[in-house]
Amino acid sequence: MRFVSLFALPLAMVAAQPALAKGCIRDAVAGGVAGHLVGKGHGKMGAVAGCIAAHQHYAKQTKAQATAARR
Template sequence: MLRKFAVAAGVVASLAAATPLLAKGCIRGAIVGGVAGHYVGRGHALAGAAAGCIIAHHHYAEQAKAQKAAARH
């Protein structure tokens, strides 16, 4: 169990290092997804963390694009 969390933390840390501006969304999504996956069933916490990271990253990227577009007009 500890190994799974260590792997998940490593994945989140590497994704956060790749995109520092949107890391907050990835980390938040990974935490929420990991908890949700944990309650779904055994072995789903890592999948939930990965999915949560991807979804939150996409959300914050779209938000940043909208803010840039609004600043131009």
């Protein structure tokens, strides 16, 4: 049950936000490779983490650009 909640919560958080796929694919691949090198079965977890990290990065960058454009 805990395994399901590890994926359900981040998936719900990402689904609630607008999709910013700008770097998600690239960082998901990088995270998947890194997870694969860490150990067996960690590739998918690394891909999810990479996509979420890219989503947060580009959301922060977009917010900063919008703030700078108002000034």
